[in-house]
Amino acid sequence: MTRDLRVGVDIGGTFTDIVVMDPAAGTTSTYKVLSTPEDPSLGMLQGIDELGIAQRIEYLVHGTTAGLNALLSRSGERTALITTTGFHDVLRLRRAGNDNIWSLRAKNVTSVVADKDVRTVRERVRFDGTVETPLDADDVRQAAQWLHAEEISTVAVCLLHAHRNPAHEVELRDRLLELLPDLSVVLSHEVSPEQGEYERTSTTVATAYVARTVDRYLTNLVAQLRERGCTAPLQVMRSSGGVCSAELVARQPIQTILSGPAGGVVAAETLARGLGRPNLIAIDMGGTSSDVSLVVDGAMTLNNEGEIADHVMRMPVVELHTIGAGGGSIARAEAGGLRVGPKSAGADPGPACYGLGGKEPTVTDAQVLLGRLDPDWFLGGRMTLDVVAAERAMATVGDELGLDAVETAEGILAVANAKMANAIRTLTLRRGVDPRDFTLVAFGGAGPLHSVALAEELGIEEIVIPYAMGVLSAWGMLHADVRHDVSLPLTGRLGDADARAAMASALEQLRGRGRVLLEQEGVASGDRHYAASVDMRYVGQEHAINVALDDLADGDEDLAAAFHETYGRHFGHAMPESPLELVNARLSATGRVGATLADRDEALAEKSDETTRRVRVAGQDWDARIVRRDTIGGDSQIPGPLVVQEDGSTTLVPDGWSVRRGSFGALIITQQKELLS
Template sequence: YVAPIVQSYLTELEQQVTRRGLRGPLRVMQSNGGVMMASMARRKAIQTLFSGPVGGTIACVAVAEQLQDEVDVSQLICVDMGGTSFDVSLVVDGEADVELESELERHPVLSPTVAIHTIGAGGGSVGHVSAGGLRVGPRSAGAEPGPACYGAGGHEPTVTDANLHLGRLPSIARLAGGMALDAAAAKSALAAVGEHLSLDADALATGMVAVADSTMANAIREITVLRGIDPRSFALVAFGGAGPLHAAALADELEINTVVVPADPGVLSAYGMLYTDIRHDVVQSFYAAVAETTEGAVAATLAELAERARLLVKEDGIDERAIALEPSADLRYVGQEYTVTLPLPDGPVLADLPQRFAEAHEVRYGHSNPAEDVEFVNLRMTARGSLRRPDAVELPTGATGEPAAVERTWFAGAWLPTPVHRRGSLGAGAAVAGPAIVLEDACTTLVPPSWTASVSTRGHLVLRRS
């Protein structure tokens, strides 16, 4: 299905890059959070399936590292809200959460993939009446004609229209730095659907935002609560064109106390692709009870895997000295269908493996049975090749200046005067108390009355409950 298309595309891309005189290696993002050379990607096309959203998760790992001296953000819920979709992923203990198996259109994908849950909710999601009630999405107005406020022929109300009508998108906003928004067109589209529900434009816009927020909060619960993870112990990182507008509301819904809007949130996924390393994963079946196998048998298989993984990374142009190996094992109680993957230490691995497995099983599934026998299913090896990463830029310190404008914004049943600050005018250490709006070309951040936003030394916006 995928391989012929990817092979053709990458071949053409390499030819165009060479023809235009661009220097340097062409690397392709992988679903596992690493990159590989385009020549390798042509042979391993399956590894590119989820590569776009994965870039955002890897960028969140970078954000966590850059904030570690200012905020405890080692546990992150990463949300990427664009025009048509809403992607949720996790950073756990400073690392992207990776699944060994995933599914695409009911087809199993048996390769490591950053765990991402996607729903049809974005700035272009259309509000409509179904079965006598208000629904938002998953259908989207797309980029053409787009929301009614784009003035490009769209007539159905979208989440963007609702945000504009409620003053959450300020009148001075210019999308992509130049396009003004048509508030009258947004109001007309909202009123037309509102008539069917006996609601005015204000009420319909409020309802659309509430429905969208609830849908997105449930998507976050899918990847946290339903897996036994408490979202309250995480910080929320919001990016994409629409994510920062809804971030504080999602945090309120999930009782999360810290929100981070990274620097350059509209292009964060692209930044993540520059921040990662070469990565290759290999696996070998290894069916054996822990109590019945030997250290030698495990070590021999891991050595074979290490050589295979090392050769793949070297083929991608990485020097032997820059390669790091990470062995792991898929384990389960005898008779189980599902496994838990544990990292393996250098040297002997068997002595404390049942105890480590029981502890990991308890964390993952909420129970364990130390008296049961544990067995290996697979042995794995991840090889990483270090690449040069973008230099982090520190902002000069600066006070919070005068707002660029004051908008009338709807919060919890009342219109409130809301200062609008341009993000580029806020230096490190600047603080903005809600209600406020922080505006930039790629997105808009909403700071509700119960929140305060401050700027980190690396330019990330950190929102905390007041």
């Protein structure tokens, strides 16, 4: 059998999305199945079985929530931390500050490593990498005995200044494995070789905590795929917006934490370039949550640090703002008002209208009652929604607030829209960015139903609803390239000859490491690309800013000017008279493996007899036209109110807005009469 299909799979809280590309035929098809929270791989395998494509898969990329779920639910392996004497409380102290300046009390955060599971050893490496106190062999032996007695099989090691000199971490690991061969040991200098004891420790313990969970999940999934005749190597989406083989991702499983949402960000970046709209606000609304991201000047935005489940992760992550507002978000009455989320009905039992036992009202139930979803044609007719069950669920909250079912449904959507609009403001207005300069891209199973309401709230004039928007994260994964990020610490001030030489040496080492990783991924030399950057800061400051290093031949003055410009863009001012110091050298090694964005040239479906349905929008009932997406051509501009239906999602176009088909099968919704091409 010919192996010719490229398949992307994204497992969400409610649905598992599958995208199948057939390059030879030039077709792309989509499929959805309910997720299986007890074992996320079951839903993925079910979808592949129902499609009957296992033996035809040539390229398979997967977004996994195994690591994230382990962190959120605290269901990972019991993990011990071994650190330097005197640093027992590093996880408890965190950054010794209060994230909420308006609160008189700091948030009480519980680490995945219990305080009783932290051990210390006598050793000391100084800030410059020189050894002050050798590693104490008796302390290591006692730690091993304790681990054996406590039956702890996973340990994170984070010793002081190990990012400068990892010799003691390596020695400690080797001695532990001599005594406990089955022990899983994660070293901080391999996970996050950067300064910052708390950040490095937090990243290391989170990695150790999810390591075995992710490894078991991927190993079992690969075995199940092989039983079905799928021999394609499994690629895994990473939080950085790149993909990596399942074998290599097992070394740093924590980098799969934002695996699914990262696919949506890659999709937004791909669309920005293809549609000629360099500035996009992307809102991905699924069944459990909504993710907001930005594409600026055609590129997604990345951070070198993220905080997830109360753990700081020092690693490259796509910049996202996530809120608990999805199609399955549960509404409740609280303190005399209406609240929505973050608790979700998920896939089991799901919203009340699914008829699977859900009793509480959700955003999806509200959409059904307001006529925006066709109860007889959900998921392309593969699922029928129970309107009566949705009404009963609404009454559980509406009766408490003195509202009828329709009023309750309208209130639920208003609250959900307000939460999403505020999430967009967090990434735009609060940073001095005007959302009116952006196009809104709405996707996910629920996103297009809320897109116009969000645009009206924020003053955005154009909305793009991409093809396959109900499964766009999975689609984006198929357009992602192999990516590996490596880093090394730096010291010294910019302008110092020794510091400059050290930076050049570090970048050369990083390029060598990146080249080896791409070779292991099988990326051809002509498809490899390397992008260097440095973290810098003003002398006396704590936090650094990353500055791209386009050419090693660039002088220190050019690098300083780039830093001042970046600093000013972030904070509104710069201090060009202040000296600068180097903190880290970074390099991203990427390999071109993603699909090329291709226009969709399929023939329009034959227009069927037009129907209408009563739809309530902004407190008014409308007789909205019901159209299939594949009947909308590029030469027609259809005014609202109308509902656009397709297999994976539904789009609402209210009165005063129009829709037409644009490039790459995207729908363009605008208030203007003359639409952009």
